[in-house]
Amino acid sequence: MKIIVVGGFLGSGKTTALVRLGTYYSSLGKSVGIIVNEIGEIGIDGDIISQYGLETKEITSGCICCSLKTSLRATLLLMIENYNPDVIIIESTGVAYPGAIRDEIMLMNLSTEYDMAPLLTLFDGSRFKQILKEIKNFAAQQLAQAEVIAVSKTDLVEPPMIPIIEAAVQQINPKAEIMTLSSKNPESLARLIDILERSSDTDSHLVELKKVISDDGSLLMAGKRDNSIAASGVGSFSAEYILDENSLMSLNDSDFEQIAKDLMSQIRENVIEKSPDFLGHIKLFLESGSALYKISLTTAEEDPIYDFILPANGTSDTKPNLKILSAVTGISSMDVQEIVQKAAENVLNENEIVFSV
Numbered sequence: 387m388k389i390i391v392v393g394g395f396l397g398s399g400k401t402t403a404l405v406r407l408g409t410y411y412s413s414l415g416k417s418v419g420i421i422v423n424e425i426g427e428i429g430i431d432g433d434i435i436s437q438y439g440l441e442t443k444e445i446t447s448g449c450i451c452c453s454l455k456t457s458l459r460a461t462l463l464l465m466i467e468n469y470n471p472d473v474i475i476i477e478s479t480g481v482a483y484p485g486a487i488r489d490e491i492m493l494m495n496l497s498t499e500y501d502m503a504p505l506l507t508l509f510d511g512s513r514f515k516q517i518l519k520e521i522k523n524f525a526a527q528q529l530a531q532a533e534v535i536a537v538s539k540t541d542l543v544e545p546p547m548i549p550i551i552e553a554a555v556q557q558i559n560p561k562a563e564i565m566t567l568s569s570k571n572p573e574s575l576a577r578l579i580d581i582l583e584r585s586s587d588t589d590s591h592l593v594e595l596k597k598v599i600s601d602d603g604s605l606l607m608a609g610k611r612d613n614s615i616a617a618s619g620v621g622s623f624s625a626e627y628i629l630d631e632n633s634l635m636s637l638n639d640s641d642f643e644q645i646a647k648d649l650m651s652q653i654r655e656n657v658i659e660k661s662p663d664f665l666g667h668i669k670l671f672l673e674s675g676s677a678l679y680k681i682s683l684t685t686a687e688e689d690p691i692y693d694f695i696l697p698a699n700g701t702s703d704t705k706p707n708l709k710i711l712s713a714v715t716g717i718s719s720m721d722v723q724e725i726v727q728k729a730a731e732n733v734l735n736e737n738e739i740v741f742s743v
């Protein structure tokens with residue numbers, strides 16, 4: 387069994403990369419299990435990944451690198467027991483220290499034989515300047531333990547900037563292997579797959595870890611016991627609204643698209659008012675009954691991105707619903723909550739959609 391841990395700041399492209407990796411391994415006939423961790427109570431990535439037919443378990447309401455380590459262990463053991471996949475891919479939250487997750491797994495003494503892939507951390511090349519301005523220290527901490535750093539979304543980066551970004555990242559972590567990754571470039575995925583075939587330098591990590599394990603098995607290493615969510619300075623809130631089917635009858639696909647857009651733009655405007663240069667990830671997932679809409683925003687400057695609009699697969703018995711997950715810098719969780727709830731209620735009421743929470 388291969389275990390791959392994917393880290394990287396909010397919205398850096400982890401789920402996108404992981405779906406592509408998972409789909410690739412499945413196409414080879416390998417069984418794949420995905421564990422995805424989301425900071426909020428309501429997760430969205432698990433729903434997205436499941437849409438691709440990949441076996442997925444979601445861990446929500448905190449970070450598996452700090453507050454939810456025991457949930458990680460339980461989920462991993464259950465996945466191995468019930469499904470025993472050839473490949474397990476774990477996506478951390480965007481505010482986790484991914485090295486702590488790899489270390490924690492290594493300390494679990496899993497009874498199954500496994501091969502830990504080199505620790506992969508994504509660094510969003512398209513937000514290079516904003517990351518250095520808003521969250522330099524936190525991003526540097528995330529990068530410091532990586533064995534492979536993929537500068538992601540390079541299709542959005544001016545080519546002359548790429549070596550500059552690579553050099554900056556290499557300076558933060560001189561030992562890491564640096565590569566570029568873009569969902570628009572299949573060759574970059576092939577390179578990543580090659581690199582992940584290798585093994586993590588687990589021996590040297592274990593030697594380091596053993597120096598810092600207390601009698602109860604927990605880590606003592608400075609920095610590792612920090613609450614990564616607090617250290618990131620990110621405020622977050624997630625919510626789910628169950629939508630009454632009868633009140634959706636008169637709406638068509640373009641109405642739903644407009645609803646998702648209106649909601650995103652209201653949240654965006656209000657977040658910008660409190661945090662003009664925010665970085666993070668605001669994601670909306672709307673299941674109308676006949677279609678699925680996913681829309682994403684990762685900086686104050688960009689326009690929201692429609693990731694997909696898909697017909698529902700017809701077998702789903704989920705009620706129409708709207709999920710919103712907002713995690714952004716420079717704003718408190720309470721303020722995020724107020725903004726999201728107000729915007730959602732406004733937009734749903736304006737469209738005469740009856741909802742419950």
Ligand SMILES: Nc1nc2c(ncn2[C@@H]2O[C@H](COP(=O)(O)OP(=O)(O)OP(=O)(O)O)[C@@H](O)[C@H]2O)c(=O)[nH]1
Nearest residue numbers: 396397398399400401402480539568569667682691
């Ligand atoms: N142009 C471009 N967009 C990308 C690429 N990878 C991801 N994206 C977009 O970036 C946004 C965030 O991608 P995700 O894969 O959800 O990022 P994430 O790291 O999983 O986000 P969190 O789990 O919320 O931290 C989405 O709108 C993606 O479509 C890429 O290589 N190129």
Ligand SMILES: [Mg+2]
Nearest residue numbers: 400401431477
């Ligand atoms: Mg994700």
